[in-house]
Amino acid sequence: xxxxxxxxxxxxxxxxxxxxxxxxxxxxxxxxxxxxxxxxxxxxxxxxxxxxxxxxxxxxxxxxxxxxxxxxxxxxxxxxxxxxxxxxxxxxxxxxxxxxxxxxxxxxxxxxxxxxxxxxxxxxxxxxxxxxxxxxxxxxxxxxxxxxxxxxxxxx
Amino acid sequence: xxxxxxxxxxxxxxxxxxxxxxxxxxxxxxxxxxxxxxxxxxxxxxxxxxxxxxxxxxxxxxxxxxxxxxxxxxxxxxxxxxxxxxxxxxxxxxxxxxxxxxxxxxxxxxxxxxxxxxxxxxxxxxxxxxxxxxxxxxxxxxxxxx
Numbered sequence: 001x002x003x004x005x006x007x008x009x010x011x012x013x014x015x016x017x018x019x020x021x022x023x024x025x026x027x028x029x030x031x032x033x034x035x036x037x038x039x040x041x042x043x044x045x046x047x048x049x050x051x052x053x054x055x056x057x058x059x060x061x062x063x064x065x066x067x068x069x070x071x072x073x074x075x076x077x078x079x080x081x082x083x084x085x086x087x088x089x090x091x092x093x094x095x096x097x098x099x100x101x102x103x104x105x106x107x108x109x110x111x112x113x114x115x116x117x118x119x120x121x122x123x124x125x126x127x128x129x130x131x132x133x134x135x136x137x138x139x140x141x142x143x144x145x146x147x148x149x150x151x152x153x154x155x156x
Numbered sequence: 157x158x159x160x161x162x163x164x165x166x167x168x169x170x171x172x173x174x175x176x177x178x179x180x181x182x183x184x185x186x187x188x189x190x191x192x193x194x195x196x197x198x199x200x201x202x203x204x205x206x207x208x209x210x211x212x213x214x215x216x217x218x219x220x221x222x223x224x225x226x227x228x229x230x231x232x233x234x235x236x237x238x239x240x241x242x243x244x245x246x247x248x249x250x251x252x253x254x255x256x257x258x259x260x261x262x263x264x265x266x267x268x269x270x271x272x273x274x275x276x277x278x279x280x281x282x283x284x285x286x287x288x289x290x291x292x293x294x295x296x297x298x299x300x301x302x
Contacts, residue, residue: 019302022183024207025230026281028190028199029292065196067290122287124196 034066034119034153042131044145052145053132060129062151064099066122073116073152074108077131083143090136095149097129119153127151180214181301188281190293199293200282207281209299211252212274222254223300224263227281233291239284241295249275258282 038061045056054060064072077093096110108115110132131149191203201207213220227243242258252275256263281295 019300020181020183021298021300022185022209024185024187024209024279024297024299026188026190026201026204026207026295027292028192028204030192030199030288030290032290033192067192067196067288122196 030067032067032070032155034064034070034072034155036062036064036151036153038063042129044131044147046140047132049134051132051134052140052147054130055132060131060149062127062129064119064122064125064127064153066119066153070119070153070155071116072119072127073114073154074129075114075150075152076112077133077147077149079133079146080148081144081146083141083145085141086143086145092134092136093131093147094134095129095131097127099125099127181220182210182212183299183301184210185279185299188279190281190283190295192288196287198282198284199288201280202282207279209277209279210274211277211301213301219266219268221264221266221300221302222277223302224279225298225300226260226262227295227297229283229293230296231292231294233289233293235289236291236293237285239286242282242284243297244280244282246278246280247275248278251275252277 040061042054042060043057044052044054047053047056074095074097077095079088079091082088092112094110094112095108097108099107108117110130129149129151131147133145133147186208188201188207189204190199190201192199193203211222224243224245227241229238229241232238240260242260243263244258245254245256245263247254252267254263254265254277258280279297279299281297283293283295
């Protein structure tokens with residue numbers, strides 16, 4: 001019986017035509033991906049209301065790329081640097097942002113509250129962020145002021 | 157006798173496939189993987205792994221033709237809208253000039269058999285779309301040697 005099996009195998013090979021084909025497969029799986037990058041810092045100026053504001057300077061920008069199923073979280077500004085002579089406390093921090101190239105759904109007007117929005121599938125897009133601080137005493141001392149707005153993108 | 161037959165069967169299974177004209181060709185292809193480009197609009201094996209197609213022929217008279225069918229998308233997430241699917245080949249062996257730029261069509265070339273005993277061709281796939289929803293993507297092509 002074993003001998004018969006061997007002969008069968010030989011006959012099968014001899015009967016195969018010359019042409020040979022091979023299937024080639026490429027595969028990739030995308031999970032919910034969100035990439036923030038290429039940030040450019042903004043600049044601050046004093047606006048007509050006496051606030052330190054990027055609206056009186058330049059907004060900051062960050063690029064956003066996501067495969068969808070992600071959330072964009074933005075927190076209110078905080079000081080990262082103030083002049084030594086400046087006494088902080090009681091400021092009203094606000095931010096706003098504007099999404100370009102499909103991020104329009106994520107537009108947020110000036111607010112002090114954290115925002116959290118779901119993002120659709122986005123090719124490379126730009127988020128333009130503004131920040132400002134109102135001083136209760138309405139006075140700023142000379143020196144360098146720096147504030148940051150934390151932007152986070154994560155899976156839902 | 158039984159041992160001889162078994163040995164003969166084993167050897168036969170390793171033989172290349174011979175035609176009446178004497179030319180024979182064998183293909184072995186590895187699968188590739190896709191990677192997403194930073195701009196989010198291209199999913200390509202150039203950012204993953206290409207397929208390596210090993211072509212081996214016998215040193216006999218005649219010629220052989222390598223044909224790579226147009227690539228097809230065999231799996232994608234619901235809602236995905238492809239713009240194009242392309243493939244290209246790169247051959248590092250001078251006697252097997254199978255270098256084709258990205259095309260969505262068929263790749264085909266005929267070679268004299270005696271010029272080649274074995275060669276590896278790198279095959280890339282590139283899927284273009286406005287965006288790529290989460291999920292699994294599979295592309296396929298069929299390589300034929302005849």
